[in-house]
Amino acid sequence: MNATILDVRDLKTSFNVKRAGRKYRVKAVDGVSLSLAAGEVLGIVGESGCGKTTVGRSIVRLVQPDSGAIGFKGADVLGARGQALRDMRLNLRMVFQDPYASLNPRRSIGDSVAEAGDINRVFKSRADRAARIAETLSAVGLEPSFATRFPHELSGGQRQRAGIARAILPAPAVIIADEPVSALDVSVQAQVLNLMMDLRERLGLSMLFISHDIGVIGQISDRVAVMYMGRVVELSDARTILDRAAHPYTRALMAAVPKPDPSQRIAGAIETGEPPSQLNRPAGCAYAARCPLVSERCRAEVPELRPLAPDNRLVACHNL
Ligand SMILES: Nc1ncnc2c1ncn2[C@@H]1O[C@H](COP(=O)(O)OP(=O)(O)OP(=O)(O)O)[C@@H](O)[C@H]1O
Ligand SMILES: [Mg+2]
Numbered sequence: 001m002n003a004t005i006l007d008v009r010d011l012k013t014s015f016n017v018k019r020a021g022r023k024y025r026v027k028a029v030d031g032v033s034l035s036l037a038a039g040e041v042l043g044i045v046g047e048s049g050c051g052k053t054t055v056g057r058s059i060v061r062l063v064q065p066d067s068g069a070i071g072f073k074g075a076d077v078l079g080a081r082g083q084a085l086r087d088m089r090l091n092l093r094m095v096f097q098d099p100y101a102s103l104n105p106r107r108s109i110g111d112s113v114a115e116a117g118d119i120n121r122v123f124k125s126r127a128d129r130a131a132r133i134a135e136t137l138s139a140v141g142l143e144p145s146f147a148t149r150f151p152h153e154l155s156g157g158q159r160q161r162a163g164i165a166r167a168i169l170p171a172p173a174v175i176i177a178d179e180p181v182s183a184l185d186v187s188v189q190a191q192v193l194n195l196m197m198d199l200r201e202r203l204g205l206s207m208l209f210i211s212h213d214i215g216v217i218g219q220i221s222d223r224v225a226v227m228y229m230g231r232v233v234e235l236s237d238a239r240t241i242l243d244r245a246a247h248p249y250t251r252a253l254m255a256a257v258p259k260p261d262p263s264q265r266i267a268g269a270i271e272t273g274e275p276p277s278q279l280n281r282p283a284g285c286a287y288a289a290r291c292p293l294v295s296e297r298c299r300a301e302v303p304e305l306r307p308l309a310p311d312n313r314l315v316a317c318h319n320l
Pocket of ligand 1: 017
């Protein structure tokens with residue numbers, strides 16, 4: 001196994017929200033630990049609202065976590081200031097679901113792609129800047145002439161390629177891709193996924209790949225973390241999760257994926273109901289209300305993530 005490049009320990013991030021005149025604290029991420037090895041792709045999967053984006057935004061410091069520790073190559077991400085923080089921002093780069101979120105509609109593609117380089121004065125000259133933009137665009141399969149175009153002139157797939165170019169221009173070590181293909185047509189999804197896998201090989205990138213789509217996650221990830229209501233409930237290599245999911249929630253996620261062969265369908269993974277509200281978290285396991293294995297202990301005590309024999313996958317469940 002390669003050296004750990006990114007190490008997240010007991011991350012907690014919450015938000016103040018107001019509903020019907022009352023103030024609540026939403027624990028979007030409630031004690032997440034995960035690590036990423038150099039060159040690895042770690043998938044994060046889970047349904048809407050489970051905190052996937054908040055994990056990513058906490059790592060790149062777009063939101064301020066309440067507590068926890070994040071290490072990048074052993075350096076403290078959350079405590080970084082000044083030059084150390086700028087270096088961190090060049091090394092930990094995000095790709096967003098909607099490239100409009102990262103591409104300013106009034107700026108040319110070239111200017112958007114070069115932005116991190118401009119801010120950090122990494123270009124030696126105007127010619128160097130233009131060459132780096134052209135090189136980066138061609139790395140994502142766009143002609144250099146795209147530099148002078150504007151986001152609205154591009155197709156969805158081209159825009160996402162530009163979003164990826166913007167992320168990789170500073171030669172980052174880690175890409176945090178938040179649903180990078182979810183907004184694209186299915187045919188284009190495969191092309192952009194292939195591009196990301198290709199870039200990972202060519203540039204030696206490590207990646208956190210966030211998606212609610214376990215099929216997409218399975219294609220690109222070495223290991224997978226399954227999140228439910230702000231916590232990781234199962235973490236293992238992708239094959240183990242895809243073929244032999246252990247946590248009842250992971251099994252339900254897998255059962256929801258259409259399978260052509262009936263023998264491949266997972267038995268006993270029936271679940272009912274909606275996830276409990278983030279504003280009204282249950283005392284014990286957050287999955288208890290939907291879980292076919294639920295026992296008394298589940299309603300009282302939050303299960304910790306622990307290794308499970310025989311393969312030492314990590315699972316947070318009292319009943320396995
Ligand atoms: N800036 C914010 N202010 C208030 N609440 C927030 C904020 N960002 C996220 N949340 C809440 O935190 C929880 C987790 O949100 P998050 O966006 O991280 O989930 P997600 O897993 O990325 O969901 P999706 O699949 O829909 O993108 C949700 O309940 C969400 O409403
Ligand atoms: Mg999200």
